[in-house]
Amino acid sequence: MGHHLTPEGGFKSDKYDWCPEGFFPLKFTDPKARGLILQYASSSKDIELMADLRAACTHYAELKGKANEDEDETDVED
Numbered sequence: 515m516g517h518h519l520t521p522e523g524g525f526k527s528d529k530y531d532w533c534p535e536g537f538f539p540l541k542f543t544d545p546k547a548r549g550l551i552l553q554y555a556s557s558s559k560d561i562e563l564m565a566d567l568r569a570a571c572t573h574y575a576e577l578k579g580k581a582n583e584d585e586d587e588t589d590v591e592d
Contacts, residue, residue, distance in 0.1 A: 520535060524536055525537075525538060527539060542570055542571060542573075542574040543574055543577075543578070545575070545578070548571045548574065548575060551567055551570075551571055552567070552568065552571055554567065555567035555568050555571075
């Protein structure tokens with residue numbers, strides 16, 4: 515087994531020591547994680563949680579898009 519498992523078989527992140535055992539952190543800034551968060555949102559029976567997760571995913575995707583636009587503008591040569 516991998517080094518992420520506790521002796522009892524639980525999961526513990528070695529990268530995110532602030533994350534408690536039994537949890538796996540997903541970052542809204544990670545495009546792959548956003549897809550998983552949106553999948554989870556779609557399966558949630560909590561309508562408010564669903565809406566908030568979707569809104570947060572959109573927010574972070576737009577921030578990333580804005581950052582890419584800013585980078586593109588600085589790469590343009592006159």
